Amino acid sequence: MTKFDDIRPFYDHEVNDALLSIARHPMMKALMSFTFPDNDEKFWFEPFKNIHSISDFQHQYISQTVRQILKQSSEGLTTSGFDHLDKNVSYLFISNHRDIVLDTCLLNLVLLDRGLIMTSSAIGDNLVQKTFLHVLAKLNRNFLVQRGLPLREQLSSSKIMSEYIYDLLAKENRSVWIAQREGRTKDGNDATQQGVLKMLAMAGSESLTDFFKTLKIIPLSISYEYDPTDVLKMPHLMAKSRNEEYIKNPDEDFKTMLSGVLGQKKRIHIHAGDVLETEFDDIVSKIDNKNKQLQAISQIIDDSIIQNYKLWPTNFIAYDLLHETNQYSENYSENEKMLFERRMEMRIDISDAAMKKSFLAMYANPVINKIKHQKNLSM
Known part of the structure; x- marks a missing residue:
C-alpha cells in the first residue's frame, strides 16, 4: 500500500475488474442507455470486457456520454485559449467551479479532441459515498479530496494530496484539474481560496514562487448561459443570507449531479488562460512575506478567471x-x-x-x- 492509495484513481491493471464490478448496476445501465440510446445492452456491455485502462474507458465511453449531454441539454460548447498549449506538457488547471460533474468532463473532452494531455481531477469524497459513484469516479481518473477530517488529520491529508498532485505533474506528466475553492461557487462570485494554494505549496522545497513556476498553472474560466442547478443552490444562499447554518439533505449532492448533467445549460464556454510564469517574478521582487505572496497569486488567478469569463445575455x-x-x-x-x-x-x-x-x-x-x-x- 502506498501513501496515495486512499485518494488515487485506479491503476490501469485494476480497471477491468472495477468496471465489470459495476457493469450490471442499474445506474450503469441508465448511463449507457443515455449514451447509446439507439443500441441495446449488448452493444456496450460486451466491449466492457476489453477495457483495460482509464484511457480506453474515457475514449470509448465517457467522451461519448459527454457529447450526448451536450447534444441533449445544451446549445453547444465553445472554447478559447487552448491553441497555445503544448501537447506534450502537463498543466495544472485552477478553475472556477460551477457544476460538480460537468466542469471537468467538458474540459477533458476539449483536451481529448485537441490531442492534449487529459487531467486527473480533484473531487470531494463526500460526493462519492455511493459505491457505484466511487468506482465510476476512480475510473474517470478522479482523485479524492478528503472532507470533514479533524484538524490534525486534515493537515496530513492536505500534504499527501499536495505531494500526489506534484507527482502527477512532474513524474507522470499528467495534467491536473482543481477548483479554485472548496465546493462550487453558488453566488457567481469566483474567488481563489488561499487555502488551496497553501495545500499545493506543501510539496515544494524551494521558494514559493519558484515552486509555483514548476506547476505550469493555467487559470481556467468556465461559464454556462443557464446554470442547470441554480434553483438547487437557493436554499444554501438563503440560509447564508439569514446567517443560518445550512445542512444538506442526504441525497442532495446526487440530485445536484443529475440536474447538472440533464438540466438545460444553453451555451457553454471554456477559456484556458496563459500559463503563469513571469507573474511570479513580479511577486517575489515586490513581496517577501509568504502569506502576502499567496494573496497576490490568488489575485492573479482571480483576475485571469474574471477577465476571461464569458458573459451571456x-x-x-x-x-x-x-x-x-x-x-x-x-x-x-x-x-x-x-x-x-x-x-x-x-x-x-x-x-x-x-x-x-x-x-x-x-x-x-x-x-x-x-x-x-x-x-x-x-x-
Missing part, C-alpha cells in the same frame, strides 16, 4: 433586473429577457424579494466582478 439581463436599469440592454433581446424571467418565475417564488435578489445576483455577479476588474485595470 442571462448575466446582463440579471444585472439590469437586479439594479432596475436598462444599462446593458444592447447585450440581449426582449425575447431573451422574457425567457429568462419566465424561467425564473418557474423556478423560484418571485414574491419573496430576498430569494429573487439572490437568484438574480447569482447571474449578475460575474458582470459586477468584470466591471470591478476593468476599473482596477484603469486605475
